[in-house]
Amino acid sequence: MHCYETEHYIFHCESESKAAREISHIASVQEASYKYITAMLGLSVKDKIHYYLYGSREELGRECERRFGAYAPNNGCAVSNTEILAVYNDDIQCIGAHEDTHILMFTLGYPESSFLEEGVAMAMDAIWWGIDNNAWVAYYRKNGLCPSVSKLIGLPREEFYLVEDRIAYPLAGSLVNYLLMRFGRERFFKFYLEEEYSAAAQNIFGFSLEELEKDYYQYIDLLSYDKVLLERITDLLAE
Numbered sequence: 001m002h003c004y005e006t007e008h009y010i011f012h013c014e015s016e017s018k019a020a021r022e023i024s025h026i027a028s029v030q031e032a033s034y035k036y037i038t039a040m041l042g043l044s045v046k047d048k049i050h051y052y053l054y055g056s057r058e059e060l061g062r063e064c065e066r067r068f069g070a071y072a073p074n075n076g077c078a079v080s081n082t083e084i085l086a087v088y089n090d091d092i093q094c095i096g097a098h099e100d101t102h103i104l105m106f107t108l109g110y111p112e113s114s115f116l117e118e119g120v121a122m123a124m125d126a127i128w129w130g131i132d133n134n135a136w137v138a139y140y141r142k143n144g145l146c147p148s149v150s151k152l153i154g155l156p157r158e159e160f161y162l163v164e165d166r167i168a169y170p171l172a173g174s175l176v177n178y179l180l181m182r183f184g185r186e187r188f189f190k191f192y193l194e195e196e197y198s199a200a201a202q203n204i205f206g207f208s209l210e211e212l213e214k215d216y217y218q219y220i221d222l223l224s225y226d227k228v229l230l231e232r233i234t235d236l237l238a239e
Helices: 023-041 057-068 098-106 114-125 133-142 149-153 165-183 185-192 197-205 209-222 227-238
Strands: 002-005 009-013 049-054 076-078 083-087
Touching (some): 002 023, 009 023, 023 049, 023 098, 057 076, 076 098, 083 098, 098 114, 114 133, 114 165, 133 227, 149 209, 165 185, 165 197, 165 209, 185 197
Parallel strands (some): 009 049, 049 083
Antiparallel strands (some): 002 009, 076 083
16 A cells, blocks of 8 residues: 555555545645634544545445445545545545544544534535535425425434435535534534434524524525526436
């Protein structure tokens, strides 16, 4: 394996891989992402993050199988407090803020809600398939496709991943960004780590989950996006 070390990372990849050829670019993206996330969330890690780059989802899946006993092909995942597995090839470049956000949020603890956990990472990403999270939610609102965020917050962890990802992920990121913007990160972090979100919403934010949902969707309905952008979302969903 080829190793490349920077201020906050140690990158690992095969010597002749695309990742190895473009490792300086990958490193610059991750260092910039780390700087952005730490500024936004006020969190950091003591140890360097080990970033393992694979040529395909299947290779990453086999590494998951080796480590955890289950073959799990995917684009990227944070597998410990200091380790990220990610795919980097011509079609998939799993770099940027998402998995690094998970690593930083692990320093606080592990939430009951996968919706909130993925939401923080998506809030730091800011986009889904190259389009702003809020634009996706505005599109889903216009077309009657938005589920109840108050219910998604309280879903058992394994049930969240049964929700269609193209709806769940941008919605989670948009909602978390709204909560951070409106209530600040300290109150959000407190809510994030609660076990019973209905009572926590009332105690921490002064709203029921249903009231928060209503207020959030009212905010989304204020946003107006260009027709061409919304048509692009239609095209992406049809692909």
